[in-house]
Amino acid sequence: xxxxxxxxxxxxxxxxxxxxxxxxxxxxxxxxxxxxxxxxxxxxxxxxxxxxxxxxxxxxxxxxxxxxxxxxxxxxxxxxxxxxxxxxxxxxxxxxxxxxxxxxxxxxxxxxxxxxxxxxxxxxxxxxxxxxxxxxxxxxxxxxxxxxxxxxxxxxxxxxxxxxxxxxxxxxxxxxxxxxxxxxxxxxxxxxxxxxxxxxxxxxxxxxxxxxxxxxxxxxxxxxxxxxxxxxxxxxxxxxxxxxxxxxxxxxxxxxxxxxxxxxxxxxxxxxxxxxxxxxxxxxxxxxxxxxxxxxxxxxxxxxxxxxxxxxxxxxxxxxxxxxxxxxxxxxxxxxxxxxxxxxxxxxxxxxxxxxxxxxxxxxxxxxxxxxxxxxxxxxxxxxxxxxxxxxxxxxxxxxxxxxxxxxxxxxxxxxxxxxxxxxxxxxxxxxxxxxxxxxxxxxxxxxxxxxxxxxxxxxxxxxxxxxxxxxxxxxxxxxxxxxxxxxxxxxxxxxxxxxxxxxxxxxxxxxxxxxxxxxxxxxxxxxxxxxxxxxxxxxxxxxxxxxxxxx
Amino acid sequence: xxxxxxxxxxxxxxxxxxxxxxxxxxxxxxxxxxxxxxxxxxxxxxxxxxxxxxxxxxxxxxxxxxxxxxxxxxxxxxxxxxxxxxxxxxxxxxxxxxxxxxxxxxxxxxxxxxxxxxxxxxxxxxxxxxxxxxxxxxxxxxxxxxxxxxxxxxxxxxxxxxxxxxxxxxxxxxxxxxxxxxx
Numbered sequence: 001x002x003x004x005x006x007x008x009x010x011x012x013x014x015x016x017x018x019x020x021x022x023x024x025x026x027x028x029x030x031x032x033x034x035x036x037x038x039x040x041x042x043x044x045x046x047x048x049x050x051x052x053x054x055x056x057x058x059x060x061x062x063x064x065x066x067x068x069x070x071x072x073x074x075x076x077x078x079x080x081x082x083x084x085x086x087x088x089x090x091x092x093x094x095x096x097x098x099x100x101x102x103x104x105x106x107x108x109x110x111x112x113x114x115x116x117x118x119x120x121x122x123x124x125x126x127x128x129x130x131x132x133x134x135x136x137x138x139x140x141x142x143x144x145x146x147x148x149x150x151x152x153x154x155x156x157x158x159x160x161x162x163x164x165x166x167x168x169x170x171x172x173x174x175x176x177x178x179x180x181x182x183x184x185x186x187x188x189x190x191x192x193x194x195x196x197x198x199x200x201x202x203x204x205x206x207x208x209x210x211x212x213x214x215x216x217x218x219x220x221x222x223x224x225x226x227x228x229x230x231x232x233x234x235x236x237x238x239x240x241x242x243x244x245x246x247x248x249x250x251x252x253x254x255x256x257x258x259x260x261x262x263x264x265x266x267x268x269x270x271x272x273x274x275x276x277x278x279x280x281x282x283x284x285x286x287x288x289x290x291x292x293x294x295x296x297x298x299x300x301x302x303x304x305x306x307x308x309x310x311x312x313x314x315x316x317x318x319x320x321x322x323x324x325x326x327x328x329x330x331x332x333x334x335x336x337x338x339x340x341x342x343x344x345x346x347x348x349x350x351x352x353x354x355x356x357x358x359x360x361x362x363x364x365x366x367x368x369x370x371x372x373x374x375x376x377x378x379x380x381x382x383x384x385x386x387x388x389x390x391x392x393x394x395x396x397x398x399x400x401x402x403x404x405x406x407x408x409x410x411x412x413x414x415x416x417x418x419x420x421x422x423x424x425x426x427x428x429x430x431x432x433x434x435x436x437x438x439x440x441x442x443x444x445x446x447x448x449x450x451x452x453x454x455x456x457x458x459x460x461x462x463x464x465x466x467x468x469x470x471x472x473x474x475x476x477x478x479x480x481x482x483x484x485x486x487x488x489x490x491x492x493x494x495x496x497x498x499x500x501x502x503x504x505x506x507x508x509x510x511x512x513x514x515x516x517x518x519x520x521x522x523x524x525x526x527x528x529x530x531x532x533x534x535x536x537x538x539x540x541x542x543x544x545x546x547x548x549x550x551x552x
Numbered sequence: 553x554x555x556x557x558x559x560x561x562x563x564x565x566x567x568x569x570x571x572x573x574x575x576x577x578x579x580x581x582x583x584x585x586x587x588x589x590x591x592x593x594x595x596x597x598x599x600x601x602x603x604x605x606x607x608x609x610x611x612x613x614x615x616x617x618x619x620x621x622x623x624x625x626x627x628x629x630x631x632x633x634x635x636x637x638x639x640x641x642x643x644x645x646x647x648x649x650x651x652x653x654x655x656x657x658x659x660x661x662x663x664x665x666x667x668x669x670x671x672x673x674x675x676x677x678x679x680x681x682x683x684x685x686x687x688x689x690x691x692x693x694x695x696x697x698x699x700x701x702x703x704x705x706x707x708x709x710x711x712x713x714x715x716x717x718x719x720x721x722x723x724x725x726x727x728x729x730x731x732x733x734x735x
Contacts, residue, residue, distance in 0.1 A: 003715045004707065005676045008577055011657045012677070015576035017569065020586040024564040027593040028557050336692040349694075416698070432701070492695050539692040 139278050142204030145194040147181070147214060167194045168213040169205065169276065176287060177205060196278060200290045207280030304450075305406040307538045310493045311337070313404075314540065317367035325422060325484050327547040330374070331366040335490075336539040350543060351420050351427050351488070352469035360427050362543075371408075373401040374415070374487050374544040381550040384466050384478055393462040396433055400489055401456035408451040408491060414459040416490055420543070421466065421483040429468045429478045433461035466551070478551060485546045494537035560597045563609050571610070575617045578673050580662050592616035614678065615688060622670045622689045660710035664703050667691065671699040672707070676716065 139145060147167055169177035177199050181192025194212070196205045303309070314334055323331045335349060350362050379394040398415040402408055417433035451457060468478040563571075571592075575585035596612040661669055670689060674680045682700070686693040704717045 002711070004672075004704075004711075005679070005716055007657050007711070007714075008673060008677045011661075012570070012573035012577045015573035015582070015585070017572035017576055017582045017585055020572050020582045022564055022568055022572070022586060022589045022593065024557075024561040024593070027560060027564075027590060027597065030594045031556075031598050335694045412698075412702075432705070434705075490694060490698055492692055494692075537690075537692055539694045541694070 139196055139276065141196065141207060141278055141280060143196050143278075145196065145212075145276075147192045147194055147212075165192060165214055167192065169194070169196070170211040170213065171205075171208065171287060174287065175199070176210070176290075196276075198287070198290065205278055206286040207278045207282035208286060210276040210278065212276050303406050304409050305404070305493055307493050309406065310491075310538050310540065313369050313371070314367045317369040318365060319368055320365060322425075323362055323366060323543075325362075325425075325486065325545045327545050330368070330370075330372075330542060330544045331362070332369045332371065333363050333366045333541045333543065334538070335541050336537070349541070350486070351418075352430050352467065361425055366543075371402070371404045371491070372489060372542050372544075373403045374489060374542070374546070375399045375401070376487065376546055378485060378546055378549055379463070381552060382463065383552045387465050387467060387478070389463050389465060393464050396461045396463050397458065398433070398461065398487070399456050399458040402451045402453055405453050407453060408493070410494070411449060411451045411457070411491065413449045414457055416488060417459075417461055418488040419463075419546075420486040420488055421478070421549070422486060423481065423483050427469055428483065429466050431463060431466045434464050435459065435461055480551055482548050482550045485549050487544045487546055489542045489544070491540045491542060492537065493539070556597050559606070559609055560593060563606065563613065564593070566606075567610055571613060571617070574614055574677070575621075577661070577677060578618055578621050578670060579666075580658065580669070588617045588620050589613070591620050595620070618670050618674055618678075619688060622667055656711060660707050663706055663710070665699075667695075668699040668703040668706075671696050672703040675700055 147165075165182070166178060166180045168175055177194070177197060179192065179194050197203060198205055314332060317332065323329070333350065350360055352360075376396055376398045378396060382394060383390040398417070400415040414435070417435070419431040419433065420427050421429040421431065449457065466478050568589075571589045572582075572585050575588045575592075576582055579585055579588060592613045595616045596609065661672075664672065667689070671685055671691075674685045674688060675682075680688065682693055682696050685691070686696045689696070691699075704714070708714055708717060
């Protein structure tokens with residue numbers, strides 16, 4: 001046999017990268033530009049000028065684009081009317097994994113779902129807003145807009161922007177077009193193109209009124225948190241509130257300087273929506289054919305399970321009643337919560353233990369939360385020798401159905417294959433069902449899927465082995481007898497891409513910023529309420545009793 | 553010349569191929585590997601870091617490569633759901649000559665989901681523990697365990713039994729069943 005570690009290192013040595021190269025010169029240029037911008041922004045901060053990213057949306061025809069500029073204040077008012085969740089104090093908006101074609105901008109039945117706890121803030125951190133300075137660009141159906149993105153200076157952010165920004169076109173609160181582009185590659189200013197075609201079939205967006213949002217993100221390294229905080233005015237201009245940075249994916253407090261760089265906090269920022277008017281006469285309900293299936297009679301779409309919704313659902317079902325593991329019954333165990341440090345322990349997991357010579361008992365706290373239905377047909381009896389299932393390797397079909405009213409985003413495309421064998425309430429063995437099909441090639445294949453309400457994932461597997469929970473007993477640690485079989489299905493709910501309004505109250509500001517590079521930038525701008533991403537995640541394991549099996 | 557710039561230039565001069573090779577293992581694409589290393593350099597050296605020696609600088613850059621790769625995947629998830637509407641499917645085939653083993657490994661790794669692949673590389677190439685991987689990639693430890701378990705199962709289907717497969721979760725409090733697994 002070979003070692004995977006050796007194989008990987010050999011692959012790295014023989015990697016076909018002869019044609020690839022990196023240049024320190026280019027990297028140095030980007031770094032220096034970022035540092036210069038930080039210095040400049042620190043200077044301007046003393047004058048009360050905010051760190052902002054300016055995004056100018058201009059028509060390809062520059063003259064027409066400038067001529068199309070309207071009153072920015074009214075544009076903000078209009079956006080506030082259109083997206084009250086984004087503008088109202090105390091309310092929040094989310095633009096997350098659900099924010100694809102036909103999904104609504106606002107998510108969550110409870111507007112406080114997206115409220116960021118104050119203990120998640122990082123004091124002194126500086127967060128930019130995204131500024132759109134062309135509120136009413138006119139356009140023809142099918143036209144291509146150029147979104148001009150310029151970084152006008154930010155103490156901690158210039159040069160830190162990563163990857164693509166995303167532009168979203170909204171109609172009545174639903175995403176109808178989107179595109180991505182990277183304006184940050186080599187300079188502090190750049191453009192992305194937005195084709196005004198819908199994201200279902202590429203048809204031109206019909207005439208009508210739309211809103212455009214742009215989102216971007218940057219990495220906020222831990223040193224930003226521990227370094228002396230930059231001077232940040234509590235209010236900017238006539239009243240932009242200093243925003244909060246939420247959450248961190250790293251544990252800087254426990255790392256030493258000698259350790260490799262920790263993961264940085266990823267901060268997402270979303271612009272205020274601006275109006276886009278596509279000229280002509282459009283139908284009354286231009287997206288009826290696309291949105292029909294997603295809208296309930298009340299006109300709202302189903303929601304995606306968010307970490308906070310999951311927490312709430314779990315909390316409502318918590319019970320300390322011991323689980324009898326009657327066939328068909330189910331319990332949900334909270335395994336990890338990013339807002340509860342150290343929760344991932346043996347007390348939140350049921351199965352074999354690496355550190356003990358015995359299996360665990362079911363966690364004292366679990367919940368009844370009817371989120372999944374797991375169906376399968378197990379053999380009544382199997383013969384096991386030295387861990388192997390001897391006879392015939394029985395086929396096991398597993399189907400996992402989302403029985404909740406919400407969509408579970410980013411779930412693995414097939415059911416989990418972990419089984420736990422239980423005797424007298426103690427886990428005594430585990431089994432991992434084996435997929436009968438070869439791994440799917442990644443080209444065009446999405447390993448994670450979105451499981452809508454009443455949708456299911458399924459798979460066909462072979463039961464080949466059983467691993468006893470008693471390491472000292474070796475592979476034959478499982479004894480003959482009758483055992484209860486549990487299926488363990490993981491649900492990881494995170495908010496990758498969920499954008500959370502962390503500002504206490506968005507306050508629009510108008511003023512002559514003058515730094516943006518486009519023709520449109522010389523006009524007034526409206527600075528959005530900064531919104532940030534809370535790297536938030538929660539993991540559950542759904543244990544379903546499948547009945548009993550007799551091992552001979 | 554600034555110390556950081558000197559350090560970065562030396563790192564690129566002496567370790568460019570090693571970093572590109574590592575990035576290739578992480579992402580499986582030489583062009584993307586180039587971008588990842590370039591971005592990782594910017595990310596690493598954008599901030600002053602006291603006592604950043606050659607070894608530590610390389611470690612920083614490697615971590616940044618993995619983080620950038622997974623982060624890139626996260627950002628693309630939403631887009632991937634709709635991009636097929638705009639782009640015809642393209643079958644990507646490697647034209648780079650490989651030894652048989654390397655080709656098998658590259659193919660096996662290509663079958664893994666990005667997060668799974670990153671977890672496997674960090675565990676077996678970098679020898680990180682599950683909690684370290686979780687912290688590095690911003691994942692729940694349970695997710696890392698599942699990715700490692702799924703990844704190893706897929707790799708063993710392609711490559712046959714691996715000596716160190718059972719070490720995937722070594723040192724962890726809980727297990728998902730690899731220890732003592734019969735083959």
